Amino acid sequence: MLLVVGLVLLGVFLLRFRKDRRRLSNGVFLLLGLAFTGVWLIGSGAKGDLPVVLAGLLVLLSPLLVLVLAGLLIVNGGQMIRREGLRVANLLPLGLGVALLVPYVLLGVAIFTRDIWVVVILASVTMAVSYIGFLFASFLLYSLFYGSLPYRPGMDAIVVHGAGLIGARVPPLLASRLDRAIEVYRAELAAGRTPLLIASGGKGSDEAVSEAAAMAGYLIEHGVPADSVVLEDRSTTTRENLLYTKQLLGERGESTRMVLVTSNFHILRTAILARRLDLDAEVTGARTAFYYLPSAILREFAAVVIAYKWINVIACLALTALPVLALVLTRDMPHHYGD
Structure with a gap:
């Protein structure tokens, strides 16, 4: 089933690409198609409990990878400020690096306070960050793909x-x-x-x-x-x-x-x-x-997000509301863990 979904998504990508290659949504279909197909390939070649082990490793490594990314962005932000000066555009890598640390800070507070509302806030922030992260991955993947296409003469x-x-x-x-x-x-x-x-x-x-x-x-x-x-x-x-x-x-x-x-x-x-x-x-x-690419790519992505601001605002609001809605629907849940 995963393979079928992956191939369908890749097929949609190819059709849309042939019609007009200048769409950000092409990157969304490409990323989803590759993700589903990749998961199928890993699962089909694995034996026994290996898929479960791989999934577990992914869950364990994902937070570490995000922390590493946050550290690299903070370092790059410092480098940009040293080379290019203290400007708003050069603060983007530093700001994103710090923002990626916010969910981990909230998680620490949630564990310490054992307050269900802190967990809900954490879940809401994570949903919004995950959405933006998915868009960024699609943007980056398709930028690399589009940029690798050979030039075709025939222009006036x-x-x-x-x-x-x-x-x-x-x-x-x-x-x-x-x-x-x-x-x-x-x-x-x-x-x-x-x-x-x-x-x-x-x-x-x-x-x-x-x-x-x-x-x-x-x-x-x-x-x-x-x-x-x-x-x-x-x-x-x-x-x-x-x-x-x-x-x-x-x-x-x-x-x-x-x-x-x-x-x-x-x-x-x-x-x-x-x-x-x-x-x-x-x-x-x-x-x-x-050294200039991380800051420049982030500025480009931010500009694209703003260009489609209402779609992205609605999507983020809908996703951040889901944890709150889940808590309301289960309002008999205790407000502290272990109660």
């Missing part, structure tokens, strides 16, 4: 998203995006196409020139013909990058089929946003420094 425009300047200088993060855009441009040339290369990004208050101008200079210096480079220098967000680029291409009478070039941690959210804006676009990513 290559759009490079800005990532901030240091004065007028292109920093490493933005340079990696531009280098990836040049690779894509050359792949299109090899396929017999001559796409436009659009540098997209406005001017920040601490920047000497617009991101688009600095990016265009970098592209031309690295061998891209000047007449193939177009500037979009008004945008300040990813959403504006996409909308202004679509408008720019429409004004030029060009096809709006495009590939969006960004950092690897940013590809899935960009793809989801492009789909929501009804753009004919795919996304490819450039590599990012490893």
